[in-house]
Amino acid sequence: MKLTILGGGGFRVPLVYGALLTDRGEGRVTDVVLHDLDDGRLRAVARVLAEQAAAVPGAPRVTVATDLDEALRGADFVFSAIRVGGLEGRADDERVALAQGVLGQETVGAGGIAYGLRTVPVAVDIARRAARLAPDAWVINFTNPAGLVTEAMSRHLGDRVIGICDSPVGLGRRIARVLGADPKQAWIDYVGLNHLGWVRGLRIAGRDELPRLLADPDLLGSFEEGKLFGVDWLQSLGAIPNEYLHYYYFNRETVRAYQQAEKTRGAFLADQQARFYEEMRDPGAAALAAWDRTRAEREATYMAENRESAGAGERDADDLSGGYEKVALALMRAIARDERTTLILNVRNQGVLSVLDDDAVIEVPCLVDSGGAHPVAVAPLPEHATGLVCAVKGVEREVLSAAESGSRATAVKAFALHPLVDSVNVARRLVEGYTDVHPGLAYLK
Known part of the structure; x- marks a missing residue:
């Protein structure tokens, strides 16, 4: 099988290739095409991959391409991990937002909106090309903001684009580990949007063990989220939030x-x-x-x-291993070989959350097989979470509208409606600041 990695000169690509090297089964990826606009970065990453493969017989063959159509043509899977504007653009996103006293993180708040506004048009172009040049390919999106970008691409690829993120996986793994359980044997009741979700239950052999964790202050305070959010707040919520909710709860x-x-x-x-x-x-x-x-x-x-x-201190050594590459490999194996599995993914809602329409991309457990990812029905969110999810999804829809129409006024609306932007005037200054530093936003008129 052929895997095309868009953003193939990116720093995290060796994680994906390292996961591929562990796969020895039938139907595995045999050819990897790295695509990037920067030939120097492509060559650098290709060198890392060559050293990774040196002692692995039958390692997937690696080629590089700077032509997008060439990279996409004939692909079985397309892994999208692009960064429009590079890390310099991310630094600008942070700087402009912080100058206005608001968050500049790349997926949350003002920074996430700015990143989305310049990324969505590029992602849509990729989706259209993939539909034309590799109509049978499955597109796995890790480009941030992952939920927003996946929804933009789904308008052209339908359910053949699936967004992945390692945050829910890492959260479920930490909770299971604290409870003394095997993460592979646990069913994680997780629901929300990308970087905006909550674990509401963790079932082992049919029994929900999360209440036991929430009732034990010492146990609850012993892992990353307990240290980050505080025991009292987690007990008040009655759930374990994704780490990115720290930007909302302690903004x-x-x-x-x-x-x-x-x-x-x-x-x-x-x-x-x-x-x-x-x-x-x-x-x-x-x-x-x-x-x-x-x-x-x-x-x-x-x-x-x-x-x-x-005051959470240093990260635990067990949390330094990443994980999104393992999600990507598990997803590809499940689809290519019909190895049915359950993964937390970003997919179209399809009626799972009644407060959102069917086309809204959400992040929930999915049953994955050769037919793709099928979201699992979940219980309704509590009101406080519903309000936040609906507000942020509304902002995402305004970003998509601004990207499609090129409307500056709609871009201002997207910023102004975000829960972490506290003034319409701040939103206007943010749009001014971002259009000044990002050539990729020149389309906003």
Whole structure:
């Protein structure tokens, strides 16, 4: 099978290839095409992959391509992990938002809206090309904001585009581990939007063990989310929120921490990865060792400002291993081989959440087989969660409308309606600031 990776010069691509190297079954991926607009980054990542494959007989063949149509043609799976504007664009998203006193994170709040506005037109073009050049391909989207981008692509690809994220997987794994259970044997009752969801139950052998966790303050405070949100707040919610909800529940403290940080997350990653790619210009450099070293630093500093504002301390070693590549591999195997499994994915609603229409992309457990991902019916959300989900989905729809129409006024509306933007005038200044620094937003008139 042929897998095309869009954003193939991206830093996290070796995680995906490493997962592919563990797959020895029939129908596995045998050809990987890396597509990127930056040939230098492509060559750097290809070197890392070559070192990964050196001791693995029958490793998938890797080729590189800067022509999108060439990369897409004949693909069985397309993995989309593009970053429109690069990490410099992410740093600009953060800087413009923080100057207005609001959050600039790449998927949440003002930063997420700015990123979506410049990414959606590119993602839609990719979806249209994929539908034409690889009509039987399944598109796996990891491009952020993942739920929003998946919904934009689904308007052209239907259910053949599926969004993935490692956050729910990591959350379920941590909860199961704390409860002394095997994560593979647990059913995770998780529902919401991408980076906006809650674990409301964790069933082991048919028994919901989450109440036991919520009733034990010591156990509840022993893992990442307990440290991040605080035991009292989790007990009040009666659920375990996705870590990204920290930006909503503790917004003032998080914005302050970001404003006081020496560098924003985007600026840090831009500098860090620039050093890696510069090191790769030396043909004698040990590519895999350099990549491993850089990745370890990246993972250890993930959400550092949030943990600092919450006094949560350093990340546990078990949480530094990523996970989205394992979700991607499990998804491809389930579809290609009809190896039925359950995964938390971003898919069209199809009536699962009654407060949203069928085409709204949500993040829920899905049964996956050769026919794709089928969302599982879930209980209604409590009112506080319903309000937040509906508000953010409304913002996503305004972003999609602005991207389609090129309307500056609609873009302002998207910012102004977001729960983390506190003034229409702030929204107007955000649009001005973002259009000043992002050439990719010149289409807004």
